Amino acid sequence: MTEKTISEGHSDAGRFWEAHYSSREVPAGRRVNPLLVEIASPLAPATALDLGCGAGGDTLWLAGAGWRVTAVDVSGTATARVADAARERGLGDLVRAERHDLAVGFPEGRFDLVIALYLQSPFDLPRTQVLRAAARALEPGGRLLIVDHGSIAPWSWNQDHDATHPTPHEIAAGLALDPDHWSVERAASPRRIASGPDGRTAEVIDHVLLIRRTTG
Numbered sequence: 645m646t647e648k649t650i651s652e653g654h655s656d657a658g659r660f661w662e663a664h665y666s667s668r669e670v671p672a673g674r675r676v677n678p679l680l681v682e683i684a685s686p687l688a689p690a691t692a693l694d695l696g697c698g699a700g701g702d703t704l705w706l707a708g709a710g711w712r713v714t715a716v717d718v719s720g721t722a723t724a725r726v727a728d729a730a731r732e733r734g735l736g737d738l739v740r741a742e743r744h745d746l747a748v749g750f751p752e753g754r755f756d757l758v759i760a761l762y763l764q765s766p767f768d769l770p771r772t773q774v775l776r777a778a779a780r781a782l783e784p785g786g787r788l789l790i791v792d793h794g795s796i797a798p799w800s801w802n803q804d805h806d807a808t809h810p811t812p813h814e815i816a817a818g819l820a821l822d823p824d825h826w827s828v829e830r831a832a833s834p835r836r837i838a839s840g841p842d843g844r845t846a847e848v849i850d851h852v853l854l855i856r857r858t859t860g
Contacts, residue, residue: 657767658718658745665721676705677761679791679852690756696763700726707738716744716751750777756786762793772818779821782857794833794849797840812853830854
């Protein structure tokens with residue numbers, strides 16, 4: 645396990661997310677996203693990149709399944725906690741945690757799975773640029789899983805009910821990836837019952853886009 649700073653994120657976004665994680669206790673369960681479990685479980689473990697790892701539930705689940713994971717977040721508190729949790733669970737050799745501001749640059753390397761789960765922020769983020777870089781970082785045959793909020797949960801930091809939620813097809817169109825090299829394997833908007841940090845439950849919509857790199 646390693647934990648290091650690549651770019652510190654002294655932007656408003658960096659300060660926001662650092663305050664967000666440093667003011668919260670470490671979640672006891674560190675829940676994994678059920679869509680990640682559904683999509684990644686049939687895959688052979690290889691290399692993965694978790695963009696915006698947050699509390700680390702997805703990184704730790706992947707490592708527990710045998711994936712070698714690079715976990716990045718703009719919050720140093722978040723990455724330090726993920727690194728500590730990986731070591732405590734005996735997964736330290738499988739997790740590399742990096743503090744990295746994606747508005748400044750993209751992690752090095754090629755990966756068999758890149759996940760961008762709720763990579764949404766109240767601050768400007770060149771999301772399309774980041775997701776295009778994620779697609780380019782895939783090994784041939786690798787997959788990029790994008791999951792966005794399609795609705796606003798009662799516990800979300802974003803309570804702007806006038807906010808728009810681009811559909812998976814709109815996100816794919818915006819990425820404008822060459823169909824000779826990338827294909828869309830799934831574009832859907834499933835509904836599920838989610839639980840918030842305070843125990844409340846609500847029906848939410850997820851926008852799910854799964855892209856596969858078909859050639860190098």
